[in-house]
Structure formats: C-alpha cells, structure tokens
Amino acid sequence: MAKAKIVKARLVANWTWNGVNEVCGICHVHLDGCPPEATAKFQTPGDDCPVVWGECKHAFHLTCITKWLGTQSDSQSCPMCRRRWEYSG
Amino acid sequence: MSTPCKRRLLRDFKKMKTDPPQGISASPLNDNIMQWNAVIFGPDETPWEGGTFKLTITFTEEYPNKPPKVVFNTKMFHPNIYNDGGICLDILQNQWSPIYDVSAILASIQSLLTDPNPNSPANSEASRLYQENRKLYEKKVKEMVEKSWEEEEENADE
Numbered sequence: 001m002a003k004a005k006i007v008k009a010r011l012v013a014n015w016t017w018n019g020v021n022e023v024c025g026i027c028h029v030h031l032d033g034c035p036p037e038a039t040a041k042f043q044t045p046g047d048d049c050p051v052v053w054g055e056c057k058h059a060f061h062l063t064c065i066t067k068w069l070g071t072q073s074d075s076q077s078c079p080m081c082r083r084r085w086e087y088s089g
Numbered sequence: 090m091s092t093p094c095k096r097r098l099l100r101d102f103k104k105m106k107t108d109p110p111q112g113i114s115a116s117p118l119n120d121n122i123m124q125w126n127a128v129i130f131g132p133d134e135t136p137w138e139g140g141t142f143k144l145t146i147t148f149t150e151e152y153p154n155k156p157p158k159v160v161f162n163t164k165m166f167h168p169n170i171y172n173d174g175g176i177c178l179d180i181l182q183n184q185w186s187p188i189y190d191v192s193a194i195l196a197s198i199q200s201l202l203t204d205p206n207p208n209s210p211a212n213s214e215a216s217r218l219y220q221e222n223r224k225l226y227e228k229k230v231k232e233m234v235e236k237s238w239e240e241e242e243e244n245a246d247e
Binding site: 037068079 | 097101153155
C-alpha cells in the first residue's frame with residue numbers, strides 16, 4: 001500500500017534545437033526563440049519557428065533566411081560566410 | 090507599429106547602450122527609430138585624432154535585408170568619402186550582409202578612416218594625395234579635424 005497518493009503532477013521539459021546555442025545572425029534573437037515576424041503564426045517557439053542549416057553549417061530561423069534569400073537576385077549566399085546557400089538535408 | 094525591422098533596430102540600440110564600440114556613439118531620434126544620429130571619434134595616434142565626425146543613418150523597412158543609408162554631416166577629407174558626405178564602402182553596397190548591425194557598420198566606417206581603399210576613390214584629390222604625398226594628405230586631414238571643432242562651436246552658438 002502506498003503511503004502517498006499523487007493528486008496532481010506538473011511535468012516540465014527543457015528543449016533546444018540540436019547543437020545550437022546562439023542567436024540567429026539575421027534577427028539577433030536566440031535560435032530557440034521566435035524571429036520578429038509580426039504574424040501570429042510564428043509566436044510559439046519550437047516547430048512554429050523552425051531553424052534550418054546550410055551546407056556550410058550555419059543556422060538561421062527559416063523565416064529569416066527565406067526573407068534574405070528572397071531579396072537577393074542572382075547569388076544566394078550565406079549571410080555568415082557568403083558561400084552559396086544550400087539547405088542541408 | 091512594431092515591425093521586424095523596428096524590433097531588430099531596438100536590439101541594435103540596446104547593444105549600442107550596453108556594449109558600444111570604442112570611440113563610437115549612436116542613438117535613434119526620439120520619435121523615429123528609423124533615423125539615427127551617430128558620432129565617430131577620430132582614433133588616437135592618427136591624423137584623425139581629436140576629430141568628432143557626425144553621421145546620420147537612415148533605415149528602410151527592408152533592414153536588415155538591405156543596408157541603411159549612411160552619410161557624414163561633418164565635412165570630410167578622405168579618399169572614399171564624397172563631397173556630399175556619401176560613403177563608398179563595399180559593405181554598405183554590394184557586400185552587405187544581414188548579420189551587420191549599427192555597431193558593426195559604424196566600426197567599419199571608423200576603420201575606413203585610417204585605412205582607406207584607394208582603388209575606389211570618391212574624392213580624387215584625397216585619393217591622389219594619399220598615394221602620392223602622404224605628408225600633405227595628413228596635413229589636410231588635420232586641418233579638416235580642426236574645422237570639425239569650428240562647426241561644433243557654430244552649432245553650440247545657435
């Protein structure tokens with residue numbers, strides 16, 4: 001017979017994107033946080049605010065890098081190292 | 090209204106307040122965060138020493154995906170600075186990257202002062218003297234520094 005009965009439990013988990021502990025070079029918000037896009041869609045950290053990596057190993061918020069690449073007409077370069085931007089698979 | 094650009098500029102401002110680069114100060118106008126005033130102090134032990142050079146920085150909503158417009162308000166004598174105060178610096182044009190912030194932009198301009206690029210002249214006389222007669226070039230820079238103080242006094246009198 002158990003001496004204590006659990007009535008209520010609150011579970012808390014810590015998470016972080018795999019291998020990144022830095023700010024997004026474009027918006028300067030932490031990669032675990034939300035980029036400063038004004039839409040409600042991007043207000044919850046996590047899957048709503050995905051982080052993507054380039055072949056060059058640099059990471060950015062998906063919305064931030066998409067916007068940057070969209071402003072570049074010819075060369076699609078990584079903001080950090082200026083190498084040609086290719087999404088890492 | 091808060092936009093991605095304005096939120097980023099608030100972060101830039103916070104960084105300028107907590108961790109300003111040496112010899113540089115900058116802040117947005119009270120009522121318009123898209124418009125900044127900045128001052129670069131001439132680096133010690135160079136002909137630019139003692140100078141206070143004023144600039145204005147104008148951002149568009151496309152920042153940080155597009156560079157701001159930066160101009161000197163102080164009259165300058167420098168190979169890469171036009172008579173109207175415009176600056177010929179690659180990172181403000183085709184070498185722009187969205188990772189730059191206000192602090193990085195101004196630090197680059199500060200280092201351009203003492204390390205001009207004679208290959209892209211904006212002031213042909215300054216460029217020629219820099220390459221052919223460094224002594225006279227430095228004399229002209231020092232004269233300009235002194236003039237920047239006069240401008241300062243005139244403004245104070247107003």
